[in-house]
Amino acid sequence: MFSKFLNLSKDKQDRIINAALREFALKGYQNASTNEIVKQAGISKGLLFHYFNNKKDLYLFLFDYFIEMLMEEIHAHIDWDQRDIFIKYRNVAILKFGLFQKYPNAFEFIKRVYPEDSSEVKPDLENRKKEFLNKGYKDLFGDIDLTPFKEGIDIEKAVNIIYWTMEGFAYRLQAQTASVPVSQIQLEDIIAELDVYSEMLRHSFYQ
Amino acid sequence: MFSKFLNLSKDKQDRIINAALREFALKGYQNASTNEIVKQAGISKGLLFHYFNNKKDLYLFLFDYFIEMLMEEIHAHIDWDQRDIFIKYRNVAILKFGLFQKYPNAFEFIKRVYPEDSSEVKPDLENRKKEFLNKGYKDLFGDIDLTPFKEGIDIEKAVNIIYWTMEGFAYRLQAQTASVPVSQIQLEDIIAELDVYSEMLRHSFYQ
DNA sequence: TCAGTATTGACCAATGCGGTCAAGAGAATT
DNA sequence: AATTCTCTTGACCGCATTGGTCAATACTGA
Numbered sequence: 001m002f003s004k005f006l007n008l009s010k011d012k013q014d015r016i017i018n019a020a021l022r023e024f025a026l027k028g029y030q031n032a033s034t035n036e037i038v039k040q041a042g043i044s045k046g047l048l049f050h051y052f053n054n055k056k057d058l059y060l061f062l063f064d065y066f067i068e069m070l071m072e073e074i075h076a077h078i079d080w081d082q083r084d085i086f087i088k089y090r091n092v093a094i095l096k097f098g099l100f101q102k103y104p105n106a107f108e109f110i111k112r113v114y115p116e117d118s119s120e121v122k123p124d125l126e127n128r129k130k131e132f133l134n135k136g137y138k139d140l141f142g143d144i145d146l147t148p149f150k151e152g153i154d155i156e157k158a159v160n161i162i163y164w165t166m167e168g169f170a171y172r173l174q175a176q177t178a179s180v181p182v183s184q185i186q187l188e189d190i191i192a193e194l195d196v197y198s199e200m201l202r203h204s205f206y207q
Numbered sequence: 208m209f210s211k212f213l214n215l216s217k218d219k220q221d222r223i224i225n226a227a228l229r230e231f232a233l234k235g236y237q238n239a240s241t242n243e244i245v246k247q248a249g250i251s252k253g254l255l256f257h258y259f260n261n262k263k264d265l266y267l268f269l270f271d272y273f274i275e276m277l278m279e280e281i282h283a284h285i286d287w288d289q290r291d292i293f294i295k296y297r298n299v300a301i302l303k304f305g306l307f308q309k310y311p312n313a314f315e316f317i318k319r320v321y322p323e324d325s326s327e328v329k330p331d332l333e334n335r336k337k338e339f340l341n342k343g344y345k346d347l348f349g350d351i352d353l354t355p356f357k358e359g360i361d362i363e364k365a366v367n368i369i370y371w372t373m374e375g376f377a378y379r380l381q382a383q384t385a386s387v388p389v390s391q392i393q394l395e396d397i398i399a400e401l402d403v404y405s406e407m408l409r410h411s412f413y414q
Numbered sequence: 415t416c417a418g419t420a421t422t423g424a425c426c427a428a429t430g431c432g433g434t435c436a437a438g439a440g441a442a443t444t
Numbered sequence: 445a446a447t448t449c450t451c452t453t454g455a456c457c458g459c460a461t462t463g464g465t466c467a468a469t470a471c472t473g474a
Contacts, residue, residue, distance in 0.1 A: 004420095027238060028234075033461075034463060035463085043421080044421060044422045044423060045465095046464090054464075055464090153407075157403060161368070161372050161375075164371045164375030167371070168375065169367075197368065200368065200411075204410075241431080241432065241433085251452060251454060252432095252453080253434080253435080254453075256432085256433060256434080257451080262433090
């Protein structure tokens, strides 16, 4: 189906993918403009429609492409026997960081798929969403080890605080990253800072 | 300037304001459609342009309207001598909840004003933003009492965790609220739950 | 030189945009 | 009942942009 596109040079593929991701992430399906995409990608109008034969197919291709990539990355890097919530979040953070370097708008894109309600793509999305997204996260954080938590603590709320802290940290990082060349950002520094937060929360909620 | 509009019935004012807020919050200045606004508000096209003579004026009116309302609410309900971070967040939460009931899209709208880069409104926004928004938040949380924090703790990070927890809680609440009639939501229940989070974090980070 | 593929961008009909305005609807005044 | 006045309508305007097409060109390797 998209084999013609996948035979392009990696560089050109990424330019097109990033331009399209950005546009859809920014404006949603309906208001995204294919003209804007080709302009940002530095290709001609005809080429885009040569590879993806219409706007809808392009959109769904992006979705499938990233779900598949996310799945692969997860299965390649996550230790499924690990049940400690902090270590799991740490691994997920590393993974997300790698993907974010390559495709800065992928997470924004995925986030906007949820509330997408354009009738043109909604039915196709519904099937895909149920199949993958919810399941993915539940598999990851469904069987956390609860035994190390302090007695008497409200574990559900503690888990929420941990989640919000990790998300807040990632979100702030994302905002900073937007204004700084990606190459200058050191994964080690970020993980080190994240570990401090982990340690504080571990100290708060673990025995 | 907008006296004609402000003489309308409160109900009609709110319908128009909410429709416009929602549209601008969802799509940003450039992609927001006045046709969509009048459709959602249940008024005719001509009427909107009768009250606000063009799109730009409508947008800036909304901004000014909410900044002013926010300021008034803050000055009416915030105890400026209070320096405890948890009590301050509690008060802000109560305040935000009240506003959110009336104008569910106001905060999304304000949030989208920051990165707004449409050349048509940018110059007008720059002046207003500097004057109000940053200042507002800094005044609120600029002189937190740091003495109750445990010795040896990284206070900056602790404050971040508190902030992310409060934001995360508010965000999740907002998502829930979207699918439930507003009248059924009890402020007391929400504050009670928020107090549990506060207590957990207070116990973690205070002496 | 030539066949075959990759790429271009002017062009199309359709849609939606911000904004206008003559005319209608309703209420108040005479 | 007639008149005046304000509120409100929605068809209409010129224009920009949309998703998508396709004949023409550039590029490639033989």
